[in-house]
Amino acid sequence: MLPYPFEEPFDYAVPAGMELGVGDYVRVPLGPRETVGVVWDNRETTDSRIDSKRLKSVAGRFDAPPMPAATRRFVEWVASYTVAPTGAVLRMALSSTGGLEPPRAAVAFRIGTVPDDFKRTAARNRVLSIAQDGLARSAAEFADLAGCGLAVVRGLADTGALQAVSVPPRMPAADIDGNFPGPALAPDQQQAADALVGHVGKGFSVTLLDGVTGSGKTEVYFEMVAAALRAGKQALVLLPEIALSAQFLQRFERRFGTRPALWHSDVGSTQRRLVFRGVAEGQTKVVVGARSALFLPFPDLGAIIVDEEHESAFKQEDGVIYHARDMAIVRASIEQVPIALVSATPSLESIVNVEIGRFAKLDLPSRHAGAQKPAIELVDLRKDPPPRNRFLSKSVIEAISETLARGEQAMLFLNRRGYAPLTLCRTCGHRLKCPNCTAWLVEHRFHRILLCHHCGHTERQPEHCENCGTADSFAAVGPGIERIAEEAGALWPDARTILLASDTVGSGIGQGPAALDEAIRKVQAHEIDLVIGTQIVAKGHHFPMLTLVGVVDADLGLAGGDLRASERTYQLLHQVAGRAGRAERPGRVLVQTWMPEHRVMQALVSDRRDAFLRVEAEERQMAKMPPYARLAALIVSGPDQSEVDVVARELAKAAPRNEHVQVLGPAPAPLALLRGRHRRRLLFKARKDVHVQPLLRLWLDQVDIPNSVRVQVDVDPYSFL
Template sequence: MMLPLPLGGAYDYAVGDEALRPGDFVEVPLGNRLVAGVVWGAGDGRVDMAKLRPVAHRLSARHLPEVSRRFVDWVAAYTLAPPGAVLKMAMSVPSALEPVPPILALRLAAAPPAFKDTAARRKVMEAAGRLPPLSAADLAREAGVGPAVVKGLVEAGVLDVVELPPPPAFAPPDLQAPRAELSPGQQDGADTLVAALGGGFSVQLIDGVTGSGKTEVYFEAVAEALARGKQVLVLLPEIALSAQWLDRFRRRFGVRPAMWHSDLGDATRRKTWRAVASGEAAIVVGARSGLFLPFHNLGLIVVDEEHDPAFKQEDHVCYHARDMAVVRARLGGFPVVLASATPSLESLANVQAGRYGLIHLPDRHAGAVLPDIVPVDLRRYPPPRGRWLSPQLVAALEEVMAAGEQAMLYLNRRGYAPLTLCRTCGHRLQCPHCTAWLVEHRSAGRLICHHCGHHIRLPPKCPECEAEANFAACGPGVERVAEEAALLFPNARIAVMTSDTCSGPHAAAEFVRRVSDHEIDLLVGTQIVAKGYHFPMLTLVGVVDADLGLDGGDLRAGERTHQLLSQVAGRAGRAERPGRVLLQTYQPDHPVMRALRSGERDAFIAREAEARRDAGMPPYGRLAALILSGADVGIVESYARTLAKAAPRTEGVQVLGPAPAPMALLRGRHRRRFLVQSARSVNLQALLRDWLARAAPPKSVRVQVDVDPYSFM
């Protein structure tokens, strides 16, 4: 029996009076409580039957399919997470396992008995006779009487209580709806994807420039999979920010898809989980956790924006949804489609190795052209003192405003200022729980830690020297850039778009509508403005700090910066009006800036690949991180030394550390880190498992294993 708890493995229970099979959801005793779990298989007989506690009862939910159970085992083995912790993601809606409450309605009895007649009762009987079965409340409303009249007729036997079939959870997609007209190149790509649906497992990468119509191409594969009676899963990195994608889906298929993300309410999550299990949800669009839904007939997975770091989960079970989507498709024997304008080096390496197919879309749809990208050398053209927008960018904004077009300023830094310090003594306001400065959010009147959420008001005195009201805000955030823009363009309609101002799907959709309807002239935002939006009147993108993200020791720093700036640049000139992109930088000759300016992405990726290959780094080598954390720094360091002594000394393996993690204190826990680098031929999971078994941690220390880490904080 597998329980959705971070336990070492399955537990043995005795089968009670009910016959059980693998995949059945059951309740079993654990300690002094009942918990839901899944029958994983027959026991090995090593435990005395007399010592086993019996299964309490089988739950009515449809069984967890065999392919889902294999997927749970595979993910657990790969990530070194307890299988129960992975199963918890597949059982994320416990209430969905409970029996579905019946829908009760009232109808006129075929042969009503004698009863006391009144005018009110006659109204109810007349309504019940001409209408389909209704709930008691609806029948009372239709008859214009109080609920007590209806209740009395039920008690008298004049009205029968009947159970109605539940209404459809989701409307089926309209596969006959008119589709978009595809270009010859798009049609070739769509034909390739449709053909793949008949050939078992495969991976196809759609590599298309921004605005090339990748979505319409893979919609053809979605339509074909649905026509074959298969379920489809589409993964988006930020489902809550995908209003335009959902509109395109509705235009293509006539309905909204089933949604799956963390902002859904409990009732919707319960309905969706059940509809996926029953097969009623034909297509699900969701975040990375959608991979663990109980699909019984899944026939296609699409991972849109496959390069996006949001697909990587970095706590609890550390996995990358793009890679696990490929695994889930291989286990199920069906195709998976990856799509991006800036594919990850991992996916491109798989294309070069012949493991993935490639569909290349080099042109924007409907004749739109890619924007001109121009670096602005801040060493030669600095902004005025105390400002952040260079004269060149300001002049470009003036031209756009005068032409009645729209512009975007991009800075991947929330808030007003990333650092606040005392002018008198230099003290910096820092989070007490994390190795991080407090970020000023002037609009909220708070200094906030972006890691743990700790917040304070600006203190009246410096905590160090007690100087009064002598703090300086250092550096710009998007609020400060918007403030400067408002001073330069007092008549412009300016809005700030960040995760603070777009806290959910409805807020994001409203933001997108306002920009699309040209209710906003200048949009100032963080990386969420790069999520595939199409704004026809937006012709200028200004990147306030293009160097942000290039440093810091991250092996993917150059690749990520190129991807993000390419995606941001892709928001400009997506219709008939040409676009421009200005990159403010102190490093105009950096390889990333040269690649963006020249458009020679492939040459840049080739250099990145060569550097990774020479260093033995992913995707040409393997990497894992071990993060030790605990409230007592002494205990954490002591265990780190113990673990270091037991570190593997194997050819082709290098262990770095222990060292304080860059985020050495996070949410009150002290952190030490090991990095393990190995050749691809090394069984890294087996090596890590053996290492940790030789040096078990004390109870107060948590060990998190991250195979294929994406963040090094």
């Protein structure tokens, strides 16, 4: 099987003297180049009309553990479920082919022979004192322990006082000890932990760990990880976003004495190679990662945890479209291991699976260490509107001023990046839009650019309106967090403020995971008074001195007619409210809304989550929508609009039709132009008991699709853009 969009494996001849087994990673010729493949099976599948002598030969075998049978089966299952080519799914399991090569030895240093004319300094003496135990350490380890620069260590090596030695690379997370003593748990935590631990080694099971924000869910499922380690197994923890990894790693290190292996898109290639190899060899015991970590070749998996299981970030929308939470359950089933789904605001899908007995459920209804839930208040913007061209109400301004005066921290939350979502000409009303997408350009004033958040197109704000020619006529419409930061700077000029978004992480700190880690550290250390952020600060973070959260625009996610708009909005607002008052100081949350009567707002203020979900469930059931029905979307796209329309119409003509199935469309997608490609959507709707994949494959087989047009299949769609 090759990591390209092919449905079936290719046949190759095995050269004399080469021993190959199922699962082996190999190099094979493909056209004019060589590529990596996996021996999928060893059956004689070659067409009898083809002379076996014409088969190309396998070029070489990698010296690596073979891909486990469970991983191969998982790849095939995902391909079948998502209606994707098996090779396209395999590509996700071969995302670090460098890990197939044996890792190179590392250079370390140990005590050598100190020359007679050796010039001693305080730093050199500290390094030599540490080296007296005879252990080999890297230059960085010596420098860290001795509190000196790398040049000091290298200088000692040049004199012979330290001797360079070659050592095997240390595999990430190879020395995690399941018996490392953990913290004392509260009675309800201990009860939940015991239940999770009891599932380890007992085959497949799914448990929903449902706990309020601040209830200590992480410490509970750490006990499940520890149990897997004690059983000699590996563990996988999936997080929806890289932004959650900073504090998580600190908590993991406190619990286990060392850090897990990290796996996400921002991990460097060297570390990715080591993690891939360490997992494949069974040396790397715990991996914490984004959804792609699900495809690592674990040979001895013992437990899977999906934290923040409700998060839409677990849904991959490009390439092979899949939901990592759902596929994690499948992998757990194939591996015959337990899986825990963790959330303070579980998805309706998981709640329904609990109700029908498919999942077990554990509850943590109270905050840890006696902390109280924050008081949530609605600010009716119809009665307490902000001043003109401002976005913070009098109530929020007064509350933040009082909080800062007490020496406590406050947070302003708005899930919108940039300065303003729309820029238009005051004279003629012309709006600046992306040339590649059906989207407005977002002003990012701090970077002095206009940016499309869908394709990444950037440009400078023009001096003249291209429509009417008026100079300096553009105005920002609506707020982004940069505009809120500008307003906050005018209101509280002495407050130490930080801006936290995926593309903006505080002045002078930079961008990326390391910058975010430093920003979170500064907030925890109370070097910051006022946090202004998007959803990356809404969950997972523990700020003991943060007692006030102000939500700038609570209604933002309710527009657009999305199937899950109310559910998602409730989850996000509940999570961000949970940042307030997590220690001994009580918390307060002010939610600015134009619709205080909306059931999302009423559920928040009354803390009646279950009643809210019941109403959501009833509406979905009446509308015959998920989780009480099946949906699949076909997204037809291409550079030529007329060609896309022709294919979309042909698909509509060939659509399956019976009493249990309904096909809607084609219709222009809300983002009708995305990255230069015109897009049309068809929606397949079926009864819950209908097996949709065979119908989808038969449907697609009936239409001749030209190479210039792409048809993507999205089974169980979460986004309808």
